[in-house]
Amino acid sequence: MPANLHHQDLAGRSATPHIAHCQRHCNISQWKPSRPQHHRRRALRRHCCAEQQSNACSVSHKPGYCWFQQIAQQSQQAAAACLAALQLSMLPVAGDLASPPPSSALLTSPNAQIPRSVDAALRRSIPAFNRDVKDVQNRMEDVSFKLRIPQRKPWQGMAENVQASLVLAQQPDKMMYGVPEERQQEAQRYLKAVQDGLKKVQGAIDLKDSDRTSIRTTDVLRNVAELELIQAPNLSFIPPKNYSSLPQLKGRGVVELIIEKSDGSSAFVVNEGGGPQPQAHLTMVLEGYSAPVTAGNFATNVLQKLYVGQTLTVDYTGVLVGKGTVSGKQIPLEIMSLGDFEPIYGSPLNVQAGELPVLPMSIYGSVAMAHAPDADEGFAAADEFFIYKYDRASSGLAGLSFDEGNFGVFAYIAKGAELIPQLTSGDVIVSAELVSGHNKLTKLPGSAA
Structure with missing residues (x-):
């Protein structure tokens, strides 16, 4: 079997070498090295000192001290002032941070939106009919993702998400909205499983047990998805x-x-x-x-x-x-x-x-x-x-x-x-x-x- 079977039979086209891919997207062929910075400085120093020795230099400076060195010193001072201002701007202001903590920056990455498992992909593709159930799902998805943060995990933030989800889950009139009459009993079983599961997640978070929190969060999300499927109508759009x-x-x-x-x-x-x-x-x-x-x-x-x-x-x-x-x-x-x-x-x-x-x-x-x-x-x-x-x-x-x-x-x-x-x-x-x-x-x- 040829090695490029997938690209010929599955994709219907030949494979493209990675080097050509990089040249096409990174525009490598148009990159040209510029003259090294230290070479330009040496040339400028020789030119200025030659003018000084011939009394043709119109810039006043100390003996052996070229005008370009004055500019360089001023640039260094300006850079130091900018760095000091940047460091001050990152200090806590009014109880908050001027820049987001690493965990928040990680969660706002565009790639964090991509599901990485079959269950997550199928769960997130269900049309959002009941906004309260969807809110519980989103909060528990956030808990699941925060568990992937290494070292110091944001346990307090996860606990707040679970508590807010439990408050919603204990309001059957909101959570059961949109369930067809003939499937009420089935939906109530899934809702009860969600309520019990959230309490178990709370206990695992209190113990700061990552493994138990992950397993119990997965169980809650699975039952939430089943409830959403019962509530989901047909398509939320009309095909062409x-x-x-x-x-x-x-x-x-x-x-x-x-x-x-x-x-x-x-x-x-x-x-x-x-x-x-x-x-x-x-x-x-x-x-x-x-x-x-x-x-x-x-x-x-x-x-x-x-x-x-x-x-x-x-x-x-x-x-x-x-x-x-x-x-x-x-x-x-x-x-x-x-x-x-x-x-x-x-x-x-x-x-x-x-x-x-x-x-x-x-x-x-x-x-x-x-x-x-x-x-x-x-x-x-x-x-x-x-x-x-x-x-x-x-x-x-x-x-x-x-x-x-x-x-x-x-x-x-x-x-x-x-x-x-x-x-x-x-x-x-x-x-x-x-x-x-x-x-x-x-x-x-x-x-x-």
Whole structure:
């Protein structure tokens, strides 16, 4: 298998060397070294002293003391005054700091907005219907992020977030707003779990136990997400009319993939133990809230059994499925940017300019449609998808994949991610089922348009 399989088959283009990338973005070729500063000073000293000896220098100065040295001394004094003023400006003023503490500066970094796990990405993509529930989520997300601050953690700030969240969680009339009547009991169970979980987080923070705080915060966020899903309506936007004829998933869906080795051997080892297994079970969560057209297209392919019997093409960057299944069929590139209310269609994101996706590719187990070589610009293959093996070591300085913003992510492997490295070329998909989300899918196969 060629080493550049991912870029040729998945991206539909050849890999670009890193050196050319740097020359293009950093404009290295136009940089020219200037004359060293000390050379210019020596030349100036020789010129001034020569004029002094010939009595042609019009600037009055002491013997052996050139006018440029006076200017240099004045510049040094001015620089020292500026430095003293800067140091004074950073002293506490009226009980506050003139510059933010390191932790606040870290939290305001643009890259802090990018989720780094499957749970976080799926949780943050849920439309905010109930603002009080969303406030609890945001506060607990802040606690989760502050736990990553090394050494001295801001325990007081985390405690305040948890206390404010608990006050909101103990007001059922606010937290239950928007829950359908038929799902009241289910929502009440999740709300009770949130209340109990927040109290446990408080206890862990009082003990300043980072591990327990992290685990219990994750449990609270998981229950908050389930409550938000119950409250979330369909889409918070209307896709463009020119794509109305395509299937759309207006919410969440779940697909179960079962994969076997071509020789039928038992070679898959799961985290639960029990020895090698003959099948690999992958649970894929389709995110229709942010990518309804792409997720709807994939769900339709699954219902039509398009991927059953397909063999995998695997390399170190990803797992490609369905290559050449339906020739010529394509769908628009669909990516929702952070802060936007609807996806961008037919155009990649400019990540370098600060455009970041709601569903990032830079998470191990992200799923996107591939770029077929014959697909038009701004479109992706309708049949080929790949599971991305994100690797932090081969990513950019911000921890983002070099292909971030070029592919429309529509799903994540939520269960069975430990099996992805065990997949090899030639493995076969023996089953692909849409286990939930039928009621969210428009234009079911075989139904009237």
